[in-house]
Amino acid sequence: MYEAFQELSPVMQALLAGLFTWLVTAVGAAGVFFTRSINRRLLDGMLGFSGGVMLAASYWSLLAPAIQIAEQGSLPAWLPPAIGFLAGGVGLWVLDKSMPHLHLFFPMAEAEGPKTTWHRSVLLVTAITLHNIPEGLAVGVAFGGVIAGVSGASVAAALALAVGIGIQNFPEGIAVAMPLRAEGMSKLKSFWYGQLSASVEPIAAVAGAALVAVAAPILPYALSFAAGAMVYVVVEELIPEAERGGNVDLATLSLMGGFVTMMVLDVALG
Numbered sequence: 001m002y003e004a005f006q007e008l009s010p011v012m013q014a015l016l017a018g019l020f021t022w023l024v025t026a027v028g029a030a031g032v033f034f035t036r037s038i039n040r041r042l043l044d045g046m047l048g049f050s051g052g053v054m055l056a057a058s059y060w061s062l063l064a065p066a067i068q069i070a071e072q073g074s075l076p077a078w079l080p081p082a083i084g085f086l087a088g089g090v091g092l093w094v095l096d097k098s099m100p101h102l103h104l105f106f107p108m109a110e111a112e113g114p115k116t117t118w119h120r121s122v123l124l125v126t127a128i129t130l131h132n133i134p135e136g137l138a139v140g141v142a143f144g145g146v147i148a149g150v151s152g153a154s155v156a157a158a159l160a161l162a163v164g165i166g167i168q169n170f171p172e173g174i175a176v177a178m179p180l181r182a183e184g185m186s187k188l189k190s191f192w193y194g195q196l197s198a199s200v201e202p203i204a205a206v207a208g209a210a211l212v213a214v215a216a217p218i219l220p221y222a223l224s225f226a227a228g229a230m231v232y233v234v235v236e237e238l239i240p241e242a243e244r245g246g247n248v249d250l251a252t253l254s255l256m257g258g259f260v261t262m263m264v265l266d267v268a269l270g
Contacts, residue, residue: 009213010146011143013155013209014205014208015205017140018201021136021139021202022195025169026173028170031177032181032190032194043171043178044250044254045250047171047242048238048250048253049168050168050169050238051242052259052260054262055230055259056258056266057138057165057230058234060262060263061266062138063227065142066080066227067081069219080221081220083221084220085224085225085231086228087225087228088230088231089232090228091228091229092228098114100115100116100118102124103237104176104241105245111123124193125197128176129197129200130233131172131233132172132197132200133200135201137205138208138230139201139204140204140205140206140208140209140211141208141211141225142157144208144210144212144213144222145212145222156269161266168258169198173195173197177193180194208222
C-alpha cells in the first residue's frame with residue numbers, strides 16, 4: 001500500500017492526507033453521540049498535547065527541511081526560512097483580525113475580529129477553521145516538497161506530519177463539538193459543526209502541494225510559512241485555551257508530551 005501511495009502525484013498524496021486529517025477530526029466530533037460533555041481537565045490536557053504536536057511539527061517537519069533546501073541556494077541559508085516563518089505568522093495575524101471568531105471557553109464579549117451578529121457556534125467553528133488552514137497547508141507543502149528531492153522532504157516525512165496532525169485533530173473535534181452539545185445543540189448539529197471545522201484541511205493541502213509543484217523554488221518559503229502560521233496558532237490560541245481552566249501544569253506537561261510524540265514520529269518515520 002505504501003508503494004502504491006508513493007506512485008501517486010504529490011497533489012493526490014496531499015489530498016488523501018488532508019482527507020485523513022479531516023476524518024480524524026470527524027471521529028473526535030462523533031464523541032457527542034456517546035456523551036454530552038467531557039471532563040475539563042482531560043480536554044485541557046488534549047489541547048496542550050495538540051499544541052506540542054504542532055510546535056514539534058513546525059520544526060522537524062517544516063523548518064528543518066526548509067533550512068536544508070535553502071542551503072542549496074545562493075541566498076544565506078537562514079534568510080528564506082526566516083522570511084517565510086515571519087510571513088506565516090503575519091498572515092495568520094491578518095486572518096485573525098479580519099474574520100469574526102471566538103476561542104473555546106471564552107465569553108461572547110471576548111470574540112475577536114470585526115463585530116458581528118453571528119451565533120456563538122459559528123464563531124467557534126470559524127476559530128477552529130482558521131486554526132486548521134495552516135495545518136492543511138503544512139501537509140500539502142510537505143508532500144509538494146518531495147519534488148525538491150531532499151531527504152528532509154521525503155514522502156515518509158510528509159506522512160509522519162500528516163499522522164501527527166491527525167493525532168492532534170482528534171481532540172480538536174471533541175473541543176468544538178462537546179461545548180456545542182453542552183449548550184443544548186442537538187447531537188447531529190454538534191457533530192456537523194465539529195467535523196466542519198476541519199473540512200478546509202484537504203482544500204488547503206491540495207493548494208499547498210499544487211503551488212509547490214508548479215513553483216518549486218518557493219519551497220523553503222512555503223515550508224517555513226506553514227511553520228510560522230502553526231506556531232502563531234499555538235501561542236495565540238491553543239495555549240491560552242488549554243490554560244484558561246486553571247489546569248496550567250497539566251496543559252504544560254501535555255504540551256511537552258505532544259512535542260516528544262511528534263518528534264519521535266518524524267525522526268522514526270521521516
